[in-house]
Amino acid sequence: MAVETIFSKIIRKEIPADIVYQDELVTAFRDINPQAPTHILIIPNKLIPTANDVTEADETTLGRLFTVAARIAKEEGIAEDGYRLMMNCNRHGGQEVYHIHMHLLGGRPLGPMLLRQ
Numbered sequence: 421m422a423v424e425t426i427f428s429k430i431i432r433k434e435i436p437a438d439i440v441y442q443d444e445l446v447t448a449f450r451d452i453n454p455q456a457p458t459h460i461l462i463i464p465n466k467l468i469p470t471a472n473d474v475t476e477a478d479e480t481t482l483g484r485l486f487t488v489a490a491r492i493a494k495e496e497g498i499a500e501d502g503y504r505l506m507m508n509c510n511r512h513g514g515q516e517v518y519h520i521h522m523h524l525l526g527g528r529p530l531g532p533m534l535l536r537q
């Protein structure tokens with residue numbers, strides 16, 4: 421049984437967030453702890469905890485994450501220079517909130533994809 425996170429409250433507007441886009445399938449809002457000049461989270465309104473929980477029934481909804489990401493990137497003025505779309509899964513992926521979400525990061529050169537250790 422999936423457990424709701426703070427993101428469900430953001431979707432229902434029960435707690436404040438800087439929502440930049442919302443439709444019947446997805447919600448996008450600015451990350452509370454931005455890692456780049458533009459850092460927006462795009463999430464399905466339906467609770468899907470992790471990438472491991474995705475099914476074929478979610479394909480339309482998850483496809484919407486990409487079309488909304490492209491739309492927001494244009495609105496933010498970062499489409500031409502480029503940006504990064506990222507999803508973390510479980511502990512090794514660094515996932516903190518168990519409501520699947522796409523990070524849209526941009527507004528500066530983002531450097532290598534992974535920190536070297």
Ligand code: DGP
Binds near residue numbers: 437461507516518
């Ligand atoms: P991840 O590590 O992929 O699970 O990223 C979770 C992100 O969610 C992290 O960058 C911070 C952000 N976040 C956590 N709680 C809140 C919140 O209450 N509001 C907003 N806007 N962002 C949040």
